[in-house]
Amino acid sequence: MSGNVEGRKRATLVVAVVIVLGAFGYLLYGGLDKNVVFFLTPQELLAKGTQVEDVPVRLGGMVAPGSVKWDADKLDLRFVLMDGVKTVEVHSKGAPPQMFRDNMGVVCEGRFRNGIFESTNLMIKHSEEYRAPKPGQTPQEMYKEMFKTLKQDASS
Amino acid sequence: MGVGTVELSVAPARARRSTGMLIGLGVFLLLAATQAYSISISTPDRDMGHLQKIMYVHVPAAWNMMIAYFIVAIASLRYLWKGREKDDLLAAAAAETGALMTGLTLALGMIWGKPTWGIWWTWDARLTSTAVLFFIYVGYLILRAFVDDPDRRAQWSAAVGLLGALNVPIVYMSVRWWRTLHQVQSSPSTLDPNYTLSLRINAIAVMIVVLFFIRHRYQTMQLEAAADAMHERIALGDRGGINA
Numbered sequence: 001m002s003g004n005v006e007g008r009k010r011a012t013l014v015v016a017v018v019i020v021l022g023a024f025g026y027l028l029y030g031g032l033d034k035n036v037v038f039f040l041t042p043q044e045l046l047a048k049g050t051q052v053e054d055v056p057v058r059l060g061g062m063v064a065p066g067s068v069k070w071d072a073d074k075l076d077l078r079f080v081l082m083d084g085v086k087t088v089e090v091h092s093k094g095a096p097p098q099m100f101r102d103n104m105g106v107v108c109e110g111r112f113r114n115g116i117f118e119s120t121n122l123m124i125k126h127s128e129e130y131r132a133p134k135p136g137q138t139p140q141e142m143y144k145e146m147f148k149t150l151k152q153d154a155s156s
Numbered sequence: 157m158g159v160g161t162v163e164l165s166v167a168p169a170r171a172r173r174s175t176g177m178l179i180g181l182g183v184f185l186l187l188a189a190t191q192a193y194s195i196s197i198s199t200p201d202r203d204m205g206h207l208q209k210i211m212y213v214h215v216p217a218a219w220n221m222m223i224a225y226f227i228v229a230i231a232s233l234r235y236l237w238k239g240r241e242k243d244d245l246l247a248a249a250a251a252e253t254g255a256l257m258t259g260l261t262l263a264l265g266m267i268w269g270k271p272t273w274g275i276w277w278t279w280d281a282r283l284t285s286t287a288v289l290f291f292i293y294v295g296y297l298i299l300r301a302f303v304d305d306p307d308r309r310a311q312w313s314a315a316v317g318l319l320g321a322l323n324v325p326i327v328y329m330s331v332r333w334w335r336t337l338h339q340v341q342s343s344p345s346t347l348d349p350n351y352t353l354s355l356r357i358n359a360i361a362v363m364i365v366v367l368f369f370i371r372h373r374y375q376t377m378q379l380e381a382a383a384d385a386m387h388e389r390i391a392l393g394d395r396g397g398i399n400a
Contacts, residue, residue: 037335038280097274133202
């Protein structure tokens with residue numbers, strides 16, 4: 001008799017665990033979809049138009065080569081972010097992280113106002129590539145991969 | 157069942173303890189050696205210089221926490237199926253080690269993130285899911301500490317242990333499923349050959365450390381469980397319990 005009760009208890013427990021696991025799995029796998037993005041690309045930001053005017057948002061892309069204007073006295077930084085399709089001008093205060101340079105992946109937190117992205121927080125998005133510098137190799141090559149994924153995301 | 161039994165059971169435990177200490181020393185020497193070797197052969201990365209070497213602990217810790225949680229899942233399922241205390245203790249030992257590795261992954265990730273990304277923390281899918289994983293298993297350990305009845309503790313732990321393990325593939329795939337600040341997994345094609353070699357030997361060394369921790373905690377927990385059972389018998393007037 002007591003074995004029966006034990007068995008039933010165990011069966012109830014297993015059923016309960018399966019239900020909880022199922023619900024948890026649904027929440028994580030089904031409830032979240034591709035729309036959970038950490039940042040928008042310039043193309044996506046521009047496509048949203050007035051929806052994103054002066055609201056907190058993250059913008060990510062690559063620093064357009066030759067676009068960086070750094071005023072060391074005023075700690076004032078201006079550059080252009082690109083995703084291979086569109087570009088957005090970014091304005092930021094304060095020194096950027098050390099790895100900031102042309103063609104580097106960057107994610108900015110801030111607001112898009114009158115065609116300029118006012119960044120309050122600037123983060124580097126590193127690629128999955130780690131290499132010792134080789135003679136003759138350009139930094140552009142290492143961001144090819146990230147560039148590709150951004151383009152795919154933007155077009156999908 | 158008297159004092160004699162207690163004394164007798166101490167001797168093999170002592171012998172096991174010194175064996176464990178020797179194995180532990182060997183395991184840590186191995187890790188120190190792989191670390192030293194990797195640091196010596198790795199040329200500075202073109203972007204982050206020597207900071208790249210944080211990879212040799214951050215990534216092995218992340219990989220091996222997955223192994224630990226896989227053991228938690230298997231042992232928890234087996235416990236729910238067969239109801240044996242041994243499986244519960246194995247799950248607990250693996251969960252402890254897993255939580256330690258997740259904590260190490262997070263801590264080193266933050267230390268790495270500040271000088272390279274420019275931030276200690278942000279709420280992208282990879283970082284958030286890893287933090288959730290960490291808190292689930294910290295919760296698991298707290299749950300074990302607060303439930304006294306071994307059967308109930310084992311059943312509840314098995315449920316939480318399985319729930320937490322479900323999160324592991326999500327953590328791994330998060331950088332591919334969602335757009336994150338954290339980059340996707342590196343592979344030998346995106347790493348210099350000496351970085352790949354260094355990462356691999358350290359991953360193996362950390363795996364041996366993790367397996368040693370799990371084995372050591374599993375044995376300790378079995379001894380604790382045996383001591384608890386013995387205390388209970390003594391408290392019941394040395395009659396071998398109510399079933400005798």
